Amino acid sequence: MSLTCGVVGLPGVGKTCLFNAITAAGVTSVGREEANRAVVSVPDYRIDPLVKMYSAPKIVPAQMEVVDIPGLKAGSTAPNGRGSKLLAFIKDVDAIIHVVRCFDDPALAHEYPTIDPPRDVETIDLEMVAADHQTVQNKIERLAKKAKAGDNEAKRDLEGCETVKTGLDSGTPARKLGLSERDIQAIADCNLMSLKPVMYVANLKSVAEGENAYVKALDKLAQAEGAEVITVAARDEADIAQLDPTDQAVFLADLGLKKSSMERLIQAAYRTLGLVNFLTAGPKEVHVWTCRTGSKAPQAAGKIHSDMEKGFIRMEVMTYDDLIGLGSEAAVAKAGKLRVEGKDYVVQDGDIVVIRFNK
Numbered sequence: 001m002s003l004t005c006g007v008v009g010l011p012g013v014g015k016t017c018l019f020n021a022i023t024a025a026g027v028t029s030v031g032r033e034e035a036n037r038a039v040v041s042v043p044d045y046r047i048d049p050l051v052k053m054y055s056a057p058k059i060v061p062a063q064m065e066v067v068d069i070p071g072l073k074a075g076s077t078a079p080n081g082r083g084s085k086l087l088a089f090i091k092d093v094d095a096i097i098h099v100v101r102c103f104d105d106p107a108l109a110h111e112y113p114t115i116d117p118p119r120d121v122e123t124i125d126l127e128m129v130a131a132d133h134q135t136v137q138n139k140i141e142r143l144a145k146k147a148k149a150g151d152n153e154a155k156r157d158l159e160g161c162e163t164v165k166t167g168l169d170s171g172t173p174a175r176k177l178g179l180s181e182r183d184i185q186a187i188a189d190c191n192l193m194s195l196k197p198v199m200y201v202a203n204l205k206s207v208a209e210g211e212n213a214y215v216k217a218l219d220k221l222a223q224a225e226g227a228e229v230i231t232v233a234a235r236d237e238a239d240i241a242q243l244d245p246t247d248q249a250v251f252l253a254d255l256g257l258k259k260s261s262m263e264r265l266i267q268a269a270y271r272t273l274g275l276v277n278f279l280t281a282g283p284k285e286v287h288v289w290t291c292r293t294g295s296k297a298p299q300a301a302g303k304i305h306s307d308m309e310k311g312f313i314r315m316e317v318m319t320y321d322d323l324i325g326l327g328s329e330a331a332v333a334k335a336g337k338l339r340v341e342g343k344d345y346v347v348q349d350g351d352i353v354v355i356r357f358n359k
C-alpha cells in the first residue's frame with residue numbers, strides 16, 4: 001500500500017524545489033501545468049538495528065508517493081478556471097504537504113506584496129473549501145430527491161451533508177469542523193479536499209537562516225489544528241540532494257548541520273497519512289509493512305499476502321523495544337513478552353510480527 005502526499009501552495013513558494021529535495025529528481029517545472037510524481041522510501045530508525053540483529057541481506061522500507069502540484073491561487077476554483085485541473089490533482093492525494101513561504105526577498109516574486117503565512121494558508125484553504133462546497137451541494141441535491149421518495153438512509157445522509165455545508169459556508173475547512181463519525185460517513189464519497197490531513201512546510205531563504213516571525217506565525221496556526229510543521233530551505237536542500245552522498249555530508253557539515261531535513265519531512269508527511277507500520281524481520285529480510293490506523297490483525301496480515309488474511313490463525317507479536325532491549329526473539333519469549341494475538345487485535349506501530357495461517 002503506497003499512499004500519496006501532494007505538495008500544495010501558492011505559486012512560486014518553493015514546491016518544486018521541495019519536491020526535488022525530497023526525491024532528488026532534479027526537475028524544473030516553472031510554469032508547467034502538469035504535476036511531477038515520484039515514489040520515495042520512508043526512513044525508519046528501526047530498520048538498521050534489525051538488519052544488524054538478523055544479518056538480513058535485504059531491506060524493504062515503507063514507501064509513499066509524492067506529487068508536486070503547480071501553484072494554486074485565489075479564484076482558481078471558478079468554473080473552467082485553470083485551477084479546476086489543479087484541484088483534481090489535490091483530489092487524488094491522501095494527505096497535503098502545504099508549502100508556505102516564510103522569508104523576505106524582494107527579488108523573488110510572491111503572489112502578494114507582503115509575506116503573511118496565515119493569509120497564504122487561508123487563501124489555499126478557501127479555494128479547497130469553495131470547491132468542496134460545490135461538491136457537497138451537488139450531493140445534497142441528489143440526496144434530496146431520494147429523501148423525498150422516502151429513502152431513510154438518504155434522509156440521514158442529508159442531515160450530515162447539511163451540517164458539513166453549513167460549516168463550509170463559514171469558510172472553515174472540513175478538517176477543522178469537528179465532524180461526527182456520522183457526518184463524515186455522510187460525505188465519505190465526496191472526497192473533500194479540505195478534509196484531507198495537512199502538514200505545513202515553512203520554507204526559509206537558506207539553511208543558514210534561523211526561524212523567524214513568519215515561521216512562528218505558521219507554527220501557531222498549525223498547532224491550533226494539531227498539524228505538524230517542518231522548517232526547510234527548499235532551494236538549498238534541492239541543491240544538496242543533487243550531490244553524491246560524501247559531498248552531501250561535507251556540504252552539510254560546512255553549514256553546521258548533521259543531516260538534511262528531508263528525512264524529518266518525509267517522516268512527518270508519512271505520519272500525516274495516518275498509517276501504522278509493522279515489521280517482519282528475519283535472516284532473509286527486514287520488511288516494513290503498512291496498514292491503516294485501527295486495522296485488525298487479519299487485515300494487516302492481508303497486506304503481506306491475501307492467503308494470510310483468508311487463512312489467518314494468529315499473530316505472534318513483540319514490540320521493537322522489547323526485541324532490541326532483550327536482544328533476541330528467544331529472549332523476548334523467555335521473558336514472557338511474545339504475545340499471541342487473535343483476529344480482533346488492533347496492530348500497533350512498531351509491532352514485529354509472525355503470522356500463523358492455514359495455507
Ligand SMILES: Nc1nc2c(ncn2[C@@H]2O[C@H](COP(=O)(O)OP(=O)(O)OP(=O)(O)O)[C@@H](O)[C@H]2O)c(=O)[nH]1
Pocket residue numbers: 009010011012013014015016017018029030031032069070071072105108203204205206232233234235236
Ligand atoms: N532563496 C530561496 N529561493 C527559493 C527557495 N525555494 C524556492 N526558491 C526560488 O523560488 C522560485 C520558485 O521556486 P519553485 O520551487 O519553482 O516554486 P513552485 O512553488 O514550485 O512554483 P509553481 O510551481 O510555479 O507554483 C525559484 O526561483 C526558486 O529558486 C528557498 O528556499 N530559498
Ligand SMILES: [Mg+2]
Pocket residue numbers: 015016017029030068069070071
Ligand atoms: Mg512548481
